[in-house]
Amino acid sequence: MSLTLLEGNEAVAWGAHRAGCNFFAGYPITPATTILNTMMKILPPKGGICIQGEDEIASMGFCLGASMAGMKVMTATSGPGISLYSENISFAIGSEIPIVIIDVQRLGPSTGSATKGADGDIQFLRWGNSGGLPVIVLAPMDVTDCYLLTVHAFNLAESFRCPVFIASNKEIGMTRESLDLDAVALPPMVQRTIAPDNAPYLPFAITGISGIPDFMPVGGKTIARQTSSTHGPDGYITVDPEVISKNQARLCNKLEASLDTFTFYEEHMKEDAEVLVITYGISARSVMAAAKKCSASGTQVSVLALKTLWPIPEALIKKKASGYKRVLVVEMNLGQYVHEIRRILSDHSVGFLGQMDGNLITPSQIEEFITHA
Amino acid sequence: MHSFINSSRPPAYCPGCSHEVVTRALDKAFSQMDLHETQVVIVSDIGCSGLFDTFFNTHAFHGLHGRALTYATGIKLARPDLHVVVTMGDGGLGIGGAHLLSTCRRNIDITLLILNNFNYGMTGGQFSATTPQDALMGSGFLNQIEKPMDACRVMRAAGASYVTRISAYQSDLSAEMEQAIRFNGFSAMDIWGICPGRYTRQNKTTFKTIQTGIESLPPYHGPVPENLREEYGEQYRQKASTQKPLPAPMEVARKFPALFNDRKEILILGSAGQRIVTAGEILSYAGLTAGLHATQKNDYPITVLRGHSACDVILSPDKIDYAGITAPDVILALGQEGIDRKKALFSTCREDTLVLVDSKAEIPDCRGTILSIDFKGKKIKRQDMAMAALSLLAQQKRLISPDMLETALGIRFKGSTLDGVLELVKQSAVLENNG
Numbered sequence: 069m070s071l072t073l074l075e076g077n078e079a080v081a082w083g084a085h086r087a088g089c090n091f092f093a094g095y096p097i098t099p100a101t102t103i104l105n106t107m108m109k110i111l112p113p114k115g116g117i118c119i120q121g122e123d124e125i126a127s128m129g130f131c132l133g134a135s136m137a138g139m140k141v142m143t144a145t146s147g148p149g150i151s152l153y154s155e156n157i158s159f160a161i162g163s164e165i166p167i168v169i170i171d172v173q174r175l176g177p178s179t180g181s182a183t184k185g186a187d188g189d190i191q192f193l194r195w196g197n198s199g200g201l202p203v204i205v206l207a208p209m210d211v212t213d214c215y216l217l218t219v220h221a222f223n224l225a226e227s228f229r230c231p232v233f234i235a236s237n238k239e240i241g242m243t244r245e246s247l248d249l250d251a252v253a254l255p256p257m258v259q260r261t262i263a264p265d266n267a268p269y270l271p272f273a274i275t276g277i278s279g280i281p282d283f284m285p286v287g288g289k290t291i292a293r294q295t296s297s298t299h300g301p302d303g304y305i306t307v308d309p310e311v312i313s314k315n316q317a318r319l320c321n322k323l324e325a326s327l328d329t330f331t332f333y334e335e336h337m338k339e340d341a342e343v344l345v346i347t348y349g350i351s352a353r354s355v356m357a358a359a360k361k362c363s364a365s366g367t368q369v370s371v372l373a374l375k376t377l378w379p380i381p382e383a384l385i386k387k388k389a390s391g392y393k394r395v396l397v398v399e400m401n402l403g404q405y406v407h408e409i410r411r412i413l414s415d416h417s418v419g420f421l422g423q424m425d426g427n428l429i430t431p432s433q434i435e436e437f438i439t440h441a
Numbered sequence: 442m443h444s445f446i447n448s449s450r451p452p453a454y455c456p457g458c459s460h461e462v463v464t465r466a467l468d469k470a471f472s473q474m475d476l477h478e479t480q481v482v483i484v485s486d487i488g489c490s491g492l493f494d495t496f497f498n499t500h501a502f503h504g505l506h507g508r509a510l511t512y513a514t515g516i517k518l519a520r521p522d523l524h525v526v527v528t529m530g531d532g533g534l535g536i537g538g539a540h541l542l543s544t545c546r547r548n549i550d551i552t553l554l555i556l557n558n559f560n561y562g563m564t565g566g567q568f569s570a571t572t573p574q575d576a577l578m579g580s581g582f583l584n585q586i587e588k589p590m591d592a593c594r595v596m597r598a599a600g601a602s603y604v605t606r607i608s609a610y611q612s613d614l615s616a617e618m619e620q621a622i623r624f625n626g627f628s629a630m631d632i633w634g635i636c637p638g639r640y641t642r643q644n645k646t647t648f649k650t651i652q653t654g655i656e657s658l659p660p661y662h663g664p665v666p667e668n669l670r671e672e673y674g675e676q677y678r679q680k681a682s683t684q685k686p687l688p689a690p691m692e693v694a695r696k697f698p699a700l701f702n703d704r705k706e707i708l709i710l711g712s713a714g715q716r717i718v719t720a721g722e723i724l725s726y727a728g729l730t731a732g733l734h735a736t737q738k739n740d741y742p743i744t745v746l747r748g749h750s751a752c753d754v755i756l757s758p759d760k761i762d763y764a765g766i767t768a769p770d771v772i773l774a775l776g777q778e779g780i781d782r783k784k785a786l787f788s789t790c791r792e793d794t795l796v797l798v799d800s801k802a803e804i805p806d807c808r809g810t811i812l813s814i815d816f817k818g819k820k821i822k823r824q825d826m827a828m829a830a831l832s833l834l835a836q837q838k839r840l841i842s843p844d845m846l847e848t849a850l851g852i853r854f855k856g857s858t859l860d861g862v863l864e865l866v867k868q869s870a871v872l873e874n875n876g
Contacts, residue, residue: 070692071729112681117518122543129511137519155505243764244737286500287520289479295503357763428765
């Protein structure tokens with residue numbers, strides 16, 4: 069066995085490299101800057117492009133332009149930058165532009181604390197767009213996930229033509245950690261489906277069963293149109309309510325119907341456990357440490373660590389929670405994903421442990437909460 | 442002549458709108474250049490200028506207000522062979538100001554057509570960045586107290602290499618557009634025109650007043666001598682081609698047996714400039730040489746060479762779950778600022794916690810086994826203390842062995858730097874005799 073020592077952020081960059089990323093644009097912001105730095109070293113020598121925008125809005129704009137010209141694009145920021153990405157996130161959702169967006173979360177609100185970790189953007193990533201249509205959000209627990217989930221994120225962005233977020237955290241992104249790169253089972257690389265050139269091309273026409281329009285690059289041999297306006301299959305503005313509503317439904321359904329194929333999670337189930345802890349991200353590691361401690365002192369605890377947060381894997385959560393008397397949610401904020409869990413598991417008592425002071429939730433806090441709350 | 446106008450969606454503007462004239466001139470420019478539709482991308486944003494992309498039978502990218510230059514930059518970097526033309530109003534000019542300045546500075550080969558009609562037409566005639574102060578506007582008196590901006594002057598100051606100010610009604614508009622498109626670099630045209638739907642209702646504007654307005658300002662016509670330089674993309678690709686590939690992340694094979702079989706937590710505390718973070722990295726690599734998992738977290742302020750520096754390292758034969766310090770096994774207390782920063786953690790020491798402390802530093806009361814070292818007396822410099830402390834750990838086979846340390850140093854350093862640290866490790870042997 070060989071081990072490699074990487075920051076979570078560096079692992080994201082190498083994952084992007086493995087996934088075929090050839091365009092990166094970003095704006096420096098702690099704790100995400102080392103992704104920009106690493107992409108700057110990886111991409112130009114291999115003929116790719118890495119560029120620093122004048123702000124986050126420009127960085128997203130560069131990415132959307134390059135993606136529509138056929139490149140595999142990524143950007144990285146933290147909460148304040150996600151705010152500025154918002155208008156272009158909506159654009160990428162509604163106009164089906166593949167892009168991978170890394171959010172290395174820091175303590176908010178606002179500029180908050182640049183070097184303190186948090187999972188405070190979990191609802192923001194889902195709902196921080198106009199129109200409220202779904203996005204994909206994957207949450208890494210460690211450096212290995214940063215590498216693997218970034219590869220998945222590119223594949224999903226290409227397959228579904230949508231923005232895919234990695235909800236990282238300063239505590240993962242800026243922590244250097246060992247990983248066994250050879251042991252990571254990477255999925256095969258996926259490319260967006262290119263439209264056949266023997267038929268007239270309509271940029272948003274649905275021809276196959278996937279519900280996702282075939283792609284033609286802006287600048288290719290066939291005229292391609294892209295627009296942020298409400299459009300019909302031809303990429304021109306439409307006011308036809310039937311065309312509009314059908315398209316909105318498709319934008320929801322294309323992700324939700326395929327959720328099974330990208331529901332990532334880790335579980336540590338104990339047969340005789342009465343308590344199930346549902347968690348994600350860096351906090352999942354504290355929960356796992358706490359579960360071990362509880363087990364040593366005679367209380368069995370099961371853990372479900374979600375890595376696909378959005379669209380929310382409801383079926384999985386219901387199935388895994390069945391039979392448990394108590395469900396607890398642990399997350400590094402004052403209560404965000406717990407609202408989803410309470411909605412889905414309305415017949416359960418769902419307890420909550422959260423914290424928003426820049427410190428990791430410790431295994432002892434969780435153990436105390438499980439055994440005494 | 443071959444027209445680029447989209448015959449299924451012919452241009453439709455308010456009667457008398459100068460955008461119509463500009464649309465025809467742009468079509469003529471494309472035709473004169475003998476281009477194919479697929480060689481052209483029109484990038485537009487919000488407002489009446491945002492209708493342009495639909496009227497042309499070319500590639501099109503229509504996005505958010507003021508952001509057209511950013512999309513165009515992404516497209517041009519991806520496909521340097523395309524002719525990328527951006528249409529933007531005086532609204533986009535204002536809201537996208539940062540992008541305008543940066544595009545001028547970059548000098549990427551895009552052509553910007555500013556359709557400057559002094560107001561936000563589509564939303565009802567509010568004032569824009571170019572509205573004269575004496576105009577009567579849909580936004581009350583606000584334009585009277587804001588100075589309009591001269592787009593050409595701003596672009597020139599920002600480094601634009603080609604700037605033309607022109608009336609939409611100038612007879613050679615299409616020839617001027619062709620020149621701008623042919624220019625290899627960022628070219629911008631500030632095209633003054635009439636908005637009959639909104640602006641001219643209360644502000645009399647004619648071909649003549651537009652011409653007089655342009656003539657009353659310093660002329661801008663084509664290349665800006667002091668800003669002429671190589672195009673951005675060409676420079677980018679040239680410089681990129683000289684960059685060395687980044688080596689793949691280093692894989693460290695297990696070479697040595699681990700000296701322990703449970704999780705160990707190490708705190709290295711000091712001040713900026715003491716190479717605390719480097720020591721943490723060496724310690725982590727040393728762990729890897731024994732097949733141990735490692736995590737390393739650093740804590741330092743925004744200042745360089747001032748303030749605390751603290752590093753947490755965890756080494757474990759198993760995958761590390763919680764990556765925070767709960768009760769340290771070893772503390773290397775080498776500088777007061779780092780010690781003060783993490784003083785709360787001293788209370789978590791066990792009796793078998795080794796606390797190696799510089800004799801000049803003060804640590805809080807703790808239960809650990811204290812080993813005080815007079816680094817200065819042993820002539821070990823401040824910036825070498827952390828490495829010397831690791832060396833002492835290795836000599837005592839505490840967490841790491843001398844072989845592990847030496848291998849880790851070989852991973853992290855090369856050449857004369859490596860020789861220097863290995864020499865330092867050797868010198869640090871004096872510490873053990875007098876610990």
